[in-house]
Every structure is written in C-alpha cells, then in structure tokens.
Amino acid sequence: MRSKFFLISLIFQFLIMISIVASAEQETRLGIGVDPDIYGDKVVWSSNGSIHLYDITNRTDTELNSTSAYHPAIYGDKVVWLDNSSGNPNLCVYNISTCGKFLITENVTGGNTYVSGDSTYVVGGSQPAIYGNIIVWQEFIDNENPENKTYKVYMYDLSTFTQTQISNYGCQYGSPDIYEDRIVWANDSGFFGESGPIWMYNASTGNKTEIGTWYSYGCVIYGDKLVSHEYCANYYCIIVYDLSTNEASGVNSPSDPFDPDIYGDRVVWRDERNCMSDIYMCNLSTTNETRISTSGRASVPAIYGDRIVWQDRRTNQSAIHIYDLSAEPIKPQASFTTNVTSGISPLTVLFTDTSTGGTPTNWYWDFGDGINSKHAQTATHTFRKAGEYAVSLTVTNAAGSDTRTVKGCITVS
Template identity: 70%
Template sequence: MKSRLFLIPLAFVSLILISITALAGQETRLGAGHEPDIYGDRVVWSSNGSIHLFDINSRTDTELNSSSASHPAVHGDKVVWLDNSTENPNLCIYNISTGEKFLITENVTGDSNYRTGSKPAIYGNIIVWQNFVDNENQDQRAYNVYMYNLSSLIQTKISNYGCLYGRPDIYEDRIVWVNDSGVSGDGGPIWMYNISTGNKTEIEADYSYDCAIYGDRLVSNKYTFGYFVSVYNLSTNEVSGAKFPSEEFDPDIYMDRVVWRGESNCTSNIYMYDMSTANATRISANGSAYDPSIYGDRIVWEDMRTNQSDIYMYDLSAKPIKPKASFTANVTSGKSPLTVLFTDTSTGGTPTYWHWDFGDGIHSKHAQTATHTFRKTGEYTVSLTVTNAAESDTLTVKGCIGVSE
C-alpha cells in the first residue's frame, strides 16, 4: 500500500512535531460495544448485533429493537445504522422522539469481507453512505456514494467511487468523501458535493484514506513518510498538519478540536489537538483504544483494555474523581509454583495508572490486570495502587496469597 503512495504527487504540507501533554478531565465507562458515535448528550454504539442509545444526563442505556446491526451514527433525534437482519442489508433510521423506524433498502451493502460498505453518516434529514460493488478482480471493485433525503424521500447517487478505508461525512449542505477513482479502493483525493447547488468538486488532490468535516474545516488521514492528520480550511484553502509521536488514523473534528487514533510501539491510543491553543493531549492511556468521535467537550471511543470491547467517554470539562482501589485474584492458595491472575476492580474515577506489589520483591507497572507466579512457599501481602488526574489510592491485602509445597 505504501509503495503506491510514493507514485502519487503530494502537495507539500508543513509538518510540525508537537509533543503530547497531560490532560485533566474525567473518564467514564459507558458499556460494552463497538463503533461509538456522539451528538449532544447522546452516545450510540453496536453490541452483539444490537444498537445501544445512551443518555449522558440520565445515565440510561436503551437497547433499540434491532438485530444484526452495526455502524451506528446519531444526529439530533435520529439514529441510523446498517442492519443485516434480512437477506438484503438495509439502512435503518430510528426517530428517538417518536420511536418510529424507516428503512432504506436500495443501494445498501454490508461488505463484511472488505472492512467497509454502508457506514452511514447523518446530518438533519440527510443520510450519506457508500455501497460496495463486488468483483473478483480487486481493481474493479467500487464504492458508490449515495445520499438520501428523509424529507423528500429522494435518493441521489453522488459518486461512482468511494474508498475502502473511509466513509463519507456530512455537515450542513456539504458532503465529503475519499474518491479512489476506481483504481483499487484504498485511498485517493477528497471530493465535496454541495447539496444546495449540486456542484461536485475535488478539494484535495493529496492521497487520503479517511476524512471528516465540521464547518469550514476538513480533516483527513494522509501518508507522507508516515501517517498523519491534516486540516484543510475550505474558506482560505490553507492546509496545515502536525506530526505527533505516533502514526495517526480515524480522524474526527468538532470546532477547533481534532481527535484521532495514534499508533506507536504496538499501542493504540486516542489523541486530541486543539487548533486554537496549539496544544496536543493524549486522551486514553491503556494502549488499546480505537474509533474516536468528538462532540463538544466529550470524546468517546472503543477500548479493549480488559480484553473485551467497551465504550469509554472522556469529558474535558469534568473534574477528575479520585479512584478507590480494589482487586480480585482468581486463586488465593495452592502449591508452588502458583500462578495467579489479579484483576483491577477499582471504583470511583477511572484509573489511568496501575502499580502492583506482589509481596515477593516483584512489581508490575501500567497493567490493569496482572499475572504473577509465586515460586516460594509462604504468605504474601499484595497491594494495588491506582492513579488518575485527581489522586492515587492504595489497597493492601495481608496474607492475600498462600503458597504451599
């Protein structure tokens, strides 16, 4: 994939190396699931084929009546997702206020084999997505971009070409997408469609994989001797980029804030860059975070820190809450050598740092769960210290583990 990129002429983007600073806010686990999206006080995600609608104010999690569902998006009082519960995939639109559903059945594909397909986006009464046209010849596969107006019930084909790795996005009367021009489907220039005028324009000729839009700003994921996120100003035609100590994917934008997934040293975390202050911060700290989405002061993402997929939210404006340390052990006694799995069960504020002391001179840092083997007989006192931006807390259990011959 990278070899092809060197053959594509790229417009020069000045990359400034920016360091990552610490951030004070509050992280909260919302539930188990995948592919979160956020708008206002509502968060949606998929889990085991169902769609969950979470109200941040009331802390209520509503499972919508759906099956074989994925790729949810939310805007206003409407939720849209891809539903494969029938032989033919549909886009399902759910009205939160009335509880009514509406199906889009034409030009919709599920495409589980090639990572994308009908990943919808919604703004007001307009839904955009791309369908997948399969072909045994990879160069002849295509991703057609469509728009559906829920007010007029009219569907419009916008482009013959989408992108394997990305999905279209929409803000007000602008729709943007990566157009691969039918070459291989993995990336290409960014195009924009104006709903009011019907005009279609190539915005950036640089090779991109994914994009998102808010107001006059278009954020995209590019490759120039490494992956990075760039911001294009539609009003001034200026392009800016910042190189961070990670490779950047899955960008999203809200006002002056850009979020993305950064990969570095086999870890994946969520980062944010504030264009108004030129400050960059790391939002997650566990090395297993994906699919960020931002609205206002809140960022949501999918996290695998406990070896299952959970949805977390970080509130930039919330005051951090001190964690209260607690943990469990899968066994507490046995013959030497005894291997024990310790699991963090701390309550209160979500920890961002863990320190285990197993009582035998061995310590473990940064791991939310820890596996340790006790090789000598005796009783061991085990302690766990958990820390976040608010404070630290330690739990010490005397005689926690007993090892016999």
Template identity: 40%
Template sequence: MANKEKLNSIPLVLTALIFIFLILISSVASASQVATQVTRIGNGSDPAIYGSKVVWTDDSVIHVYDLTSKTDTAVNSSAASHPAIYGNKLVWRDESSGVPRFTVYDIPSGARSYITKDIDNRSIPSIYGNRIVWSANYNESNYNYSIYMRNISTSTQAWIAQGENPEIYDTKIVYSANGRDIRDIFMYDITTKKTELISPYSSDLNNPYIYGNKVIWSNFYSRGGFIQMYDLVTKKAIDVTSDNAGNTLPEYANSYADAGDDTGTHIDINGNKVVYSKSGDDQFGYAGVYIYDIPSAKSTSVYIYPRETDTTPDIYNDIIVWGIDSSYGGVNDTGIYICDLSVTNTLPPIAEFTANTTYGAAPLVVRFDDISTGGVSTSWIWDFGDGIDSKHAMNATHTFTKPGNYTVGLTEENAAGNSTATKPGYIVVTDPNIPVADFNSKITEGYVP
C-alpha cells in the same frame, strides 16, 4: 554443600523477579491514568455521540445512553452495526433480514423506517439533519464505489458521485475517490451540485470528516496513516499528526522513519477539536486516545493504552466517547468510555514520570515518560539538571554528555493549576574512560580440602 547453595539462590532470584514484576505493574497502572475523568458507560463497539446521547452496538443490538439521566436503553434490534446519530434521529446498518439495509429510528417515538435501495455489506451511514449519505456498489472498472444521498423527510434518493466513505455536514459532502494518482479527497455541494477536488496532492487519502470550514482526512501512504487538515477558506492543508521525521525514541533507533504514522485509523472533528486513535509509541506520545486543539496546534493525550491498541474516538463539544477496535488487536476490552473535557480541565495535574534507564556511561541517552495523574496537562517543562530545559509534548528524550549525578524535574500545567515532580540524583552518568574492575576464574565451584 554446593547443591544446597545453588538451591538457596533460587528463592533470591524469584524474590527479585517478583519485585521487578510489581514495579512494572505499578508503572503500567500509573501510565493508564492520564485523565481521571474517564467513565465507562457500557459495553460494545462503534460508539457515536450527538448532544446528550451516545449510541453503540453490543452483540449486534443498538444502545442509546442519555448523558443527562445516565440511563442506557437497548433498542429492539439485531444484526445491527455502525450506528450514526443526529438530533433524535438514529440510523444503522441492519442485516437482520439477511439483506443489508439501513434502519432509520426516531428515538422519542420509536418509529422506524428502512432504506433498502443501493445498500451493501460495506455501506456505513452518515447523517446530518434529514440527509443520510453512504457508499455502495463497487465498480471494478474504475476502482470506485458509488455515493448516494437520501432525504428521509421527502423519501427521495439520489446518486451523488463515484467514491467511498462519505461524510456530510450541512450542505457539504466529503468523500474519497480515485483521482490524479492513488486517491484524493473531493467535496460535493448539495446546493450548487458542484464537485471540488480539495486535497492538494494525490496519495492514499481516505476517511474524510468535515466540520464548518475544516476538512480532515487520513493519509495512508505509510503504516497506520497520519492526519491532514484542509481549510476551505484559505485553501491550505497542514499535517496534524506527523512531521515526516523518524522515531527518535532510543528503542526505535533502527526502526521505521515515519513517527506519527499510526494515527489515521479512527479520526473525528467537532468545533476546534480533532480526536484520533494513536496505536504506537514515539516522540509524540504513547498509544491511546488523543485530542488535537486546532487554534494552538497541540495534541494532548486523553487516555493511554498499550501499544498496538486501536480506539474509536468520536467527539461532540467537550465530550469524547470511544471503544476498542478489536479487529486490530491490542487490549481485550469491550468497554464504551466517555471523557468530559470540561470536567477534566477543572482538575490540576499531579506530575510524575519515569525513565527507561537511570545509570550508564556518557553519553547516556535517556527516554523520560510522563505518567502523571489528575487533570489532563496542556504543557510540560522538563528540567534535566544539566542546565538544559525542554518544552515537550508529554515525553522527552535527552542525552547526558558529561559524568555526574543529575536531578530531574517535570512541571505540568493546565487551566486548573500546575504540579512539579523532582527526583534528586535520579540519573547517574559515569566516565567512559574510567576502567571498570572485573575478573574471571576457571574454577567456579568445588569442595574444601
């Protein structure tokens, strides 16, 4: 009899576990659909975008996708990586001959030429107009590479400076190099041939990008780095993705004190928008693809991924393209994705949220997570039901100090409209001073007399 009762309890346990598993699957599926206007256009890695064309590599073959005609064209290539595009000019690192070189490809005609001088297996091209810049030839004595520029219209090439990871915009080249302490960000003016130190202080600074009078870079002083932005006109720098505060999420209470320092691995800037990959969870949001609006100084999630996933976002006007950087781990996904912000913002959000706990004694700390669908939200207002409202970027953590049943609501809004999700009596807070009935017994099973 006793054994039969224990066997009967197994199906009940399995049923409960299956039910919990289905809930978790449902939650994850909802959380990944922050922006519904996300389209998979191919498979591969290293995507870049200019105008109506997206380029990437798939199994070392270059692909060119036309956003207007929605056609994918594979370019005859092998051992290709790190493509860059400007207008109808495409350049990538080519190791098909066994020796690193750059292939320069004209998309309309299919004509190609090669850059073979001062290229190594770490050289990554950046192109603007007829100029291509890159770094190569590491110097162990000063811990720097050399930066080179080639004008493909005149077939002339020049050494620019000591440094690495250069990016070019118009007549300006920005790059990272050993400076005052660890690494600084410098800018070279092609017209005046003058170099300027633009980072306000030295740290582990790298991955600079430039657009107009704005320069962004990653500060890798801690973990995966955070983004800083410098204005060439005002000569001032700000932190974009970190306020140097600790992670306030309850599950990270005793963890690292550097929230936002998981946003430096992949960044880009175009117009008034900065896109970046976020690989962790904190009060600033979940891991995923994010866009930072410079005028409003607000970050918005574009697509959510599991923690420790690094994406590779690039942006041109309202189009964001990204893939997954598998070298950092995370999800096993080879997709190339695009999100058209102009289309997404024509849809209102559909508010929905969840909480990490809904029952407990006061003071009860609860983490609320936005799992909305529809268009990308630009504002969030949380109503915790205790007279306290919170304007928060996507997620919120709130402490309920008094016993009671609390109705929680979330209102989300974008240019297309707003939506409210309300859950009556969602949070139940008990009095910590009320005794809880409990008992124990030395005898837990047996046979009747």
C-alpha cells in the same frame, strides 16, 4: 469546477504542538460494544448485533430492537445504522422522539469487516453519516473481477424521501461524511480513473469539487475544516484543509495516525506512537496536543463538544469509554481480582485491576513477598516460597490515591 489546495512546503505544514497528558479521572466506561458516535448528551454504539443509545444526563442505556445492526451514527433525535436483521442489507433510521423506525432498502450493502490488532475495520461498507435530514453512505459492489469493484456514494433526503447517487467512486477504506449541505468522501481515483482523492458535493447546488492531494483513506468535515487521513511520503498523516482560505496544515504525530474526527477546533485521532494505540487530541487554535486515553488499546474516536468517545480493548471485550474535558477530577477506588488464590510452589497468579471511580493513571502492586510491581494495570507474579501472602494495590490519578489490601490473598504450599 475543480480547485487545488496550495500545500505549504510542497506537501503540508506541521503544526507545532505542546504535548499534554489528559487527566484520566475524567474518563468513564459506558458499556460493551464497538463503533461509537456522539451527539449532544447521547452516545450510540453497536454490541452483538444490537444498537445501544446511552443518555449521558440520565445515565440510561437503551437497547434498540435489532438482531444484526452495526455502524450507528447520530444527529439530533435521529440514529441511523446498517441493518441486516431481515437477511437483506438496509439502512435503519430511528427517531428518538417518537421511537419510530424507517428503512432504506435501495442500493445498500454491507462491507467486509475485519479485525487488525485492537481495531475493527469495514472495507467498502455502508458506514452512514447523518446531518439534519440528509444521510450519506456508500454502496459496495463486489464484482468477480477485483479490479472492477465499485464503491458508489449515495445521499438520502428524509424530508422528501428521495435518494440520489452523487458519485460512481467511493473509497475502499473510508466512508463519506456530511456537514450542513457539504458531503465529502475519498475515492480510489488512482485505480478507477476519476481524478482527485477527495471530492466535495454541495447538496443544495449539486456542484462537485475536487480537493487536496492523492492517497486519502477517508475524511471528515466540520464547518470550514476538512480533515483527511492520507498517505504522505512513506507514512500516514492527518491533513487539515481550511475550505475558507484554501490552505492546508498537518496534525503532528511521530507515528501513524488513523480514524480522525473533528468538532470545532478540536481534532481527535487514534495514534500508534510508542507501540501503543491511544486517542490524542489537537486544538487547532492553540496547537496544543493532548493524550486522551492511556490504555494503549483504544481506537475509533468520535467527538462532540467537550466529550470524546472511543472503543477500548484494555480487557478481553471491547468497551465504550467517554472522556469529558470539562469534568471535575474523581479519585479512584482500588480493587482487584485474581485468577487463583492457592496452589503449589512455584505458583503464578494473574492480578487484574478492577478499580472503580476515576480511572487510575498509575498502579503499584505489593505482593507481600518483598517483590513489588509498578505501573502495571494487570500484573503476573510468581510466588516461589510456601506461605500466606497479603496483597495490596495502590491506584493513583490527579485527584488522589487509594489502597486495597487483602490479607491471606494467596496461599502457597
């Protein structure tokens, strides 16, 4: 039986938010990789075909045995990911308690992975989600005729070892999600004829319900809250559906928001305002908005409790970062590197911040020649006169500041 949500003001009602900048000293870099997920004190991600399992409490990073694995998800003591190590696509389930593996080989296909800017996307792929003993994913079938491509949605019950196809239509850009016995996904209904952009399937009753409006590019669920990434009146938006009240509201963003996730009353997403790509969070209870990352190159956030993880390309490699909303501030310890230390005038030098401790929110470079640079994590400077120059970097965040000075850092002849 279908149910339509009433959208306030014809499409949706924006939440009125107070913008807050998060304290970056609560941010920590965990390791190199992409596609992070988090549950409790465990974080998983993929890196060069392997899955990493990081224990926040013990600060240990365990590399799970695989050569072609990606898109991990975690719930409880189980990690699931898409695995192509054998040359055939599988879903691999790893039990943290027993270190045992379980492979699902039926109706599993990989997606078309591509990189756009600072973000990695998988089109039509099996990006699995897990809750309890239920795993959900979609199968991508690439027929010769592009108009006949299909994205079938499946669930697998680990307690009964049974697989069920729950939809003939998935979403080209999204993937299914699950909370308790509710499975949600967006579909390409506008192209394949099945009505409604979002469907919800009840694994206990087998009932399927249509939710929301058109043009959803993916959705996630937690409790009675369903968060959808949609196309609204010529721009992208994030819509929050309350399944208990049949009401919808919008998460306000002056630019295109992507990659939403939800835990409790907190929604996180990637936001491209001010020509930056950063992680933002909205508290649905207070309507406060918080900017979590400050690098301008962050994407794919996931949230659990007070912790938010994401992938960040602030350097040449994508790294996994974690932000703890409850952590105490930590002062940064300044340090930096240079690509050269000497040369003929005019000499252009690249200075790269390598500070440790708390993550800085402000940088001040003194190059020793009377020309200084502010607010630049990475700075390029040209020395035009011969001489020996002392260079210093001062880094600051809410917990304090620290300065590193290197005498004779640059020699120009």
